[in-house]
Amino acid sequence: MTGRTNERQSLEPVPPPHLALHGRSTELAALTALSDRAGASAPVLVLTGDPGLGRTALTEWAARSYAVGPVLRVRGSRAESAVPFSGVHALRCAAAGLPGGRPPGAADTGTTPEGLLHLLTATAAGEPLLVCVDDAHLWDAPSRAALGFAARRLHATGPVRLLLTVAGHHAADPDFAALPVLALAPLSASAEDALLDATARVPVDPAVRRELLEESRGNPALLRAMVARLSPAELSGERRLPRPSADAETLREVAGPLLAEFPADAGDLLLLVAAAHEHDPEGAGADAELVRAAVGRLGRAPTVLAPDRIPGVLVLADGRFRFTSSLVRRAARVCARPDRRRAAHRALAAVLESQGYGLPALLHRAWSIAEHDPPTADRLSAAAGDPYVAASRRQRAAAYARAAELTADGCERAERLTAAAEQSLLAGRARAARRLLDRAGDGALPAAVRGRAAWVRGILALRDGPAADAGEALLLARSLLAADDPERALLAGLAAAEAAWATGDVVACLRALNAADRTAVFVRPVAERAPVLAAARAPVTRQGVPPTEAPGKEPGPPRDYLYGMRAMLERDFGRAIPWLRRVVEHAWEEDGPERLLWSGAAALLLGDVPAACRIGARTLAAARSRGPEASVPRALELLAYAELRTGQHGRARTHAEEGLRTAHLYGQSNVAAHHHAVLALAASIADEPARVTHHAAAALATARRHGLLQAATLAEWASGRAELGRGRPFEAAARLGPLVRPGPDGGHFAVRMLAMPCYVEAAALAGQRDDARAVVEEFAQWAHFGADTQAPAQLARCRALVADADRADGLYEDALSLHARAGGDFEQARTRLLYGKWLRRRRRLREARACLRDALVAFERCGAGIWAEQAHAELRANGAAPAEARAGALDGLTPQQLRIARCVAEGATNREVALRLAVSTRTVDYHLRRIFAVLGVRSRVELSRMVEQTENSGTHGSRSGRPH
Known part of the structure; x- marks a missing residue:
C-alpha cells in the first residue's frame, strides 16, 4: 500500500487549469457540501463508476479545493490487497505528520475497527479534516471492514469528512453498505464537446469530432487518451485517423488496471463473454449456455462459473451474460493476448457448429484465423449474402468485413468491404459505413464495385451531408451500375431525384428522373425491352413524353412513381394523377419500407392526406418489423408530416420527437432537420415561442449547411405562422414574403404553396393588399389542381381577405362551406376567427360572437393555444365576457x-x-x-x-x- 503525506490547501479553492472538470456540476456540488461542516447531511461520500469516468480527478479536485483544514490522501494498491491491515497502515503513515497523528512505530491501535475510528478523530484533533481513499475496493478485507465501520460512525457535525472512491461493480460490497453513494454517469454530449476542445491542441475537424465522441461514449479518460495519440494533422482532418481510434493500447491505459484485478481464469471468462458479444452486437448479451459450453473447450474448469467466482463486471440475468460497462467489454477482448483471443473464438465456433448455427459459427471460425484464408472468406461472404440465412444486417456487415480481411485479392477485398458498408448503411450505422468505404479505397476496380460504393456514399450524403453532392454521387452510381445492376441503378436515379427535391432544384430533379427512366428500360425482361426502346425512340408528344407512356398493368411501383413525379414537375397534372394513384394503390400490397415511402409521397402529392397517414403508419410498422433499421426515421418523418397536414398536431409532435431521436441515433442529420421543422410547425399553433425558435433554428442550421431548401422553408414557415398567431402581421409578412416569392430566391417549390394562405393573411392584416392579391392568383392554380383538400377553402378565405366589403361576406361563407366538406379543425377555426373579426368590425355582434365561440372551441380542441387567445380577446372586445x-x-x-x-x-x-x-x-x-x-x-x-x-x-x- 502506498500512502501520500498530508496535504494542506491554499486559501484559494479554485482548482488549477489542468484539473478543470467538464459536465460534473452535480458531483462538484456534492463534494462542496461534503466540506461544509454545518450543512452536510452526511460526513461520508462514496464516488463510484466505470474506469475513466473521473473518480480520481474528482478526488484530486476535492483535496485541492479543501481550504479549511488538512487533507489525508491514500490510494488502494492491488499489490497489497492480500496483506492484512495494509490499508489502515497506509492511512496511519499519512497521518503521522499531523497533530494527533501517531508515528509509524507507535502501538498499532488502528488495526481494529474501533482503532481506525479513534485514529481519524484523534488526527483531526477537533479541526476540519478531509480523508480521501481512492480505489478503496483494492484495500485488504480487514482494512475495508474497518473503514466501513468507521465511516458509518462519523457524525455529521464532527470534524472528519471521508471521501471514498470504488469501482462501479464494488459499490454494493458489504463493506460499503449504508453509505451515501454518488454514481458517475458518462459525460453529456455538450460536456464531451467542451472537454475535446480543452484537450485538443488544434481546432478539431467536425468529422473527426463525431468519430472521437462516438468512440469515447462519454468516457473522459478514453477521450483524452485517444486525442493524445493523434497528431495535429489528424485532429484537423488533414490526415486520416488511425484505425481503430481506440486501439488496444488506448483501452489498456483506461481499463487495464481494472482488468488486472482478476485472476487468469476470471480473465478468460471475461474474454469468452466479450467474444460471444461480437456475433450478437445488438446488445442482448452473451448466451450463458454457449459460454458454459465454451469454457470447457478453452481448458478452464466449470467452477469458474460458480456464482461466487463470476467477476463483478458481469451480470447473469435471463440466461445471458452482460457486462456492466461497454468499455470493459471492449477492453476485455481487444487487450487480450492474440493467441488467447483466437482460442476463445475457436471454442465458441466449435460449440456453435455443433449446435447448427451457420453464420455466427463461421464468424467465430474466421476470427480465430490469423492469416489470409480465401476458402473461409468465400464461405463467409456467401453466407452473408444469402437472404435465406437468418442474420441481422450488423452481423452481415461484420461477416463481409471479416471476409475482406481474410481475402488476399485487392479487388475482391474492396468488393466485400463495399458490401459490408452497404449492410452497415442499412443497419443505420452511417459512420461504420464510411469507415468501411475508406478501407475499400478507390483503385482500379470494376464499374459495378465503384457503382455500389458511389451508391452507398450518395445515400450517406443524402441522409447526412450536402444534398447536391448526394445527387451527383447517386447519378454517378446510376451510370456505373446501369449495365450490370439496372435495378440498383434505377433506385440510384430515384434517390438522386430525392436529393434534388430536397434542394428545391426542379431542373436537377427532372434530370435525375430522366436518367432513371433510361435505366428503367433495362430492368424489364429482355423480350419486353424492344417495344419499350422503340417507343422511347419514337417522336415525343407535346408534353415531351413517349406516346406509350400511359398507366397500364406492366411498369410497377418504381416506374409508376418515376412517371408520376416527372409529370408533376412538368405541371402536367392530368397525366401525373393516374400514375401517382397507382403508386398509392401499390401500398396495400407492399411491405418494403422504401416502396411504401414512395406511396406515401405520392399520396401527399395527390392531397390524399388520410391515405398518407395510413401509409406512414404501415411504413413505420414495416421498418420496425423487417427493417432496414435506417428507414425508421424516414418512416416517422412521413407519418409526422402527414399528421401535421391533417391537423393532428399532438400526434405529429409525438412521432417527430421519436423521429428526431432515431435520426440522431442513426447519424441522419438531414432527416433530423425535417423532424425539427415538423416540431417547429406543431409548436407554432400553440403558445410555445421558445420551442418554435429552438426547432426552427436547429432545422435551419443543418438546412443551410447542407442545402436543404425544403426543410428551411418549412422552418421559416413555422416561424412566420408563430408571428401571425401572436398577432404580429407585419413581422409575419416580412418572414413569409420571401418564402412565397417565385424563382430561385423564393421558397421550396412544393412548400411555398402551403405557406401562401399564411402570407396572404399576414399581408392583408398588415395593409399590404396588393402584394397579397398577386399571391392569391397563383394560389388559385394550386387549389384547382386538388392536391390539398384544404386549399379550396383557404383560397376562398384569402379572396375574402383582399376583397371589397360587399364581396367578403359571401367569400367567408363559401370558405366555411368548403371547410365543412374538407374537415380539419385548425384551418376552419382560422377562417371563423377572421370572419368573426370582420363581422365585429361591422357591428354584426351577434353573428361575430357565434363565429368566434366556434373558433375558440375548435382551437382548444386541436391545442392551438396562441390562436385560442386571439379568439378570447375578440370575444372580450365583442362584449362576450361579463363586466x-x-x-x-x-x-x-x-x-x-x-x-x-x-x-x-x-x-x-x-x-x-x-x-x-x-x-x-x-x-x-x-x-x-x-x-x-x-x-x-x-x-x-x-x-x-x-x-x-x-x-x-x-x-x-x-x-x-x-x-x-
Whole structure:
C-alpha cells in the first residue's frame, strides 16, 4: 500500500487549469457540501463508476479545493490487497505528520475497527479534516471492514469528512453498505464537446469530432487518451485517423488496471463473454449456455462459473451474460493476448457448429484465423449474402468485413468491404459505413464495385451531408451500375431525384428522373425491352413524353412513381394523377419500407392526406418489423408530416420527437432537420415561442449547411405562422414574403404553396393588399389542381381577405362551406376567427360572437393555444365576457405582467419599461400582448384606466409590489 503525506490547501479553492472538470456540476456540488461542516447531511461520500469516468480527478479536485483544514490522501494498491491491515497502515503513515497523528512505530491501535475510528478523530484533533481513499475496493478485507465501520460512525457535525472512491461493480460490497453513494454517469454530449476542445491542441475537424465522441461514449479518460495519440494533422482532418481510434493500447491505459484485478481464469471468462458479444452486437448479451459450453473447450474448469467466482463486471440475468460497462467489454477482448483471443473464438465456433448455427459459427471460425484464408472468406461472404440465412444486417456487415480481411485479392477485398458498408448503411450505422468505404479505397476496380460504393456514399450524403453532392454521387452510381445492376441503378436515379427535391432544384430533379427512366428500360425482361426502346425512340408528344407512356398493368411501383413525379414537375397534372394513384394503390400490397415511402409521397402529392397517414403508419410498422433499421426515421418523418397536414398536431409532435431521436441515433442529420421543422410547425399553433425558435433554428442550421431548401422553408414557415398567431402581421409578412416569392430566391417549390394562405393573411392584416392579391392568383392554380383538400377553402378565405366589403361576406361563407366538406379543425377555426373579426368590425355582434365561440372551441380542441387567445380577446372586445368578471382581472396576470401593466399605466413607453425592468423591448412587447388578451382591452388608454380603477378600488391583491 502506498500512502501520500498530508496535504494542506491554499486559501484559494479554485482548482488549477489542468484539473478543470467538464459536465460534473452535480458531483462538484456534492463534494462542496461534503466540506461544509454545518450543512452536510452526511460526513461520508462514496464516488463510484466505470474506469475513466473521473473518480480520481474528482478526488484530486476535492483535496485541492479543501481550504479549511488538512487533507489525508491514500490510494488502494492491488499489490497489497492480500496483506492484512495494509490499508489502515497506509492511512496511519499519512497521518503521522499531523497533530494527533501517531508515528509509524507507535502501538498499532488502528488495526481494529474501533482503532481506525479513534485514529481519524484523534488526527483531526477537533479541526476540519478531509480523508480521501481512492480505489478503496483494492484495500485488504480487514482494512475495508474497518473503514466501513468507521465511516458509518462519523457524525455529521464532527470534524472528519471521508471521501471514498470504488469501482462501479464494488459499490454494493458489504463493506460499503449504508453509505451515501454518488454514481458517475458518462459525460453529456455538450460536456464531451467542451472537454475535446480543452484537450485538443488544434481546432478539431467536425468529422473527426463525431468519430472521437462516438468512440469515447462519454468516457473522459478514453477521450483524452485517444486525442493524445493523434497528431495535429489528424485532429484537423488533414490526415486520416488511425484505425481503430481506440486501439488496444488506448483501452489498456483506461481499463487495464481494472482488468488486472482478476485472476487468469476470471480473465478468460471475461474474454469468452466479450467474444460471444461480437456475433450478437445488438446488445442482448452473451448466451450463458454457449459460454458454459465454451469454457470447457478453452481448458478452464466449470467452477469458474460458480456464482461466487463470476467477476463483478458481469451480470447473469435471463440466461445471458452482460457486462456492466461497454468499455470493459471492449477492453476485455481487444487487450487480450492474440493467441488467447483466437482460442476463445475457436471454442465458441466449435460449440456453435455443433449446435447448427451457420453464420455466427463461421464468424467465430474466421476470427480465430490469423492469416489470409480465401476458402473461409468465400464461405463467409456467401453466407452473408444469402437472404435465406437468418442474420441481422450488423452481423452481415461484420461477416463481409471479416471476409475482406481474410481475402488476399485487392479487388475482391474492396468488393466485400463495399458490401459490408452497404449492410452497415442499412443497419443505420452511417459512420461504420464510411469507415468501411475508406478501407475499400478507390483503385482500379470494376464499374459495378465503384457503382455500389458511389451508391452507398450518395445515400450517406443524402441522409447526412450536402444534398447536391448526394445527387451527383447517386447519378454517378446510376451510370456505373446501369449495365450490370439496372435495378440498383434505377433506385440510384430515384434517390438522386430525392436529393434534388430536397434542394428545391426542379431542373436537377427532372434530370435525375430522366436518367432513371433510361435505366428503367433495362430492368424489364429482355423480350419486353424492344417495344419499350422503340417507343422511347419514337417522336415525343407535346408534353415531351413517349406516346406509350400511359398507366397500364406492366411498369410497377418504381416506374409508376418515376412517371408520376416527372409529370408533376412538368405541371402536367392530368397525366401525373393516374400514375401517382397507382403508386398509392401499390401500398396495400407492399411491405418494403422504401416502396411504401414512395406511396406515401405520392399520396401527399395527390392531397390524399388520410391515405398518407395510413401509409406512414404501415411504413413505420414495416421498418420496425423487417427493417432496414435506417428507414425508421424516414418512416416517422412521413407519418409526422402527414399528421401535421391533417391537423393532428399532438400526434405529429409525438412521432417527430421519436423521429428526431432515431435520426440522431442513426447519424441522419438531414432527416433530423425535417423532424425539427415538423416540431417547429406543431409548436407554432400553440403558445410555445421558445420551442418554435429552438426547432426552427436547429432545422435551419443543418438546412443551410447542407442545402436543404425544403426543410428551411418549412422552418421559416413555422416561424412566420408563430408571428401571425401572436398577432404580429407585419413581422409575419416580412418572414413569409420571401418564402412565397417565385424563382430561385423564393421558397421550396412544393412548400411555398402551403405557406401562401399564411402570407396572404399576414399581408392583408398588415395593409399590404396588393402584394397579397398577386399571391392569391397563383394560389388559385394550386387549389384547382386538388392536391390539398384544404386549399379550396383557404383560397376562398384569402379572396375574402383582399376583397371589397360587399364581396367578403359571401367569400367567408363559401370558405366555411368548403371547410365543412374538407374537415380539419385548425384551418376552419382560422377562417371563423377572421370572419368573426370582420363581422365585429361591422357591428354584426351577434353573428361575430357565434363565429368566434366556434373558433375558440375548435382551437382548444386541436391545442392551438396562441390562436385560442386571439379568439378570447375578440370575444372580450365583442362584449362576450361579463363586466363583473373584469373587476378582478388583474389577478389573472403574472407578477411580471403586472409590473409591466403598472409601468404602462404610469405612461412609460415599451423602451422605458424595458430599461426599468432590465428586460428586452421584445419581451415587453410579448407580455403586453398577453396583458391585452387577458384583460380584454384594446389600447394603452384602456389598460391605464383599468389598472387605475382596480388599484383605487382595492380589488387586486398585493402579490407584487410596484416597480421601483
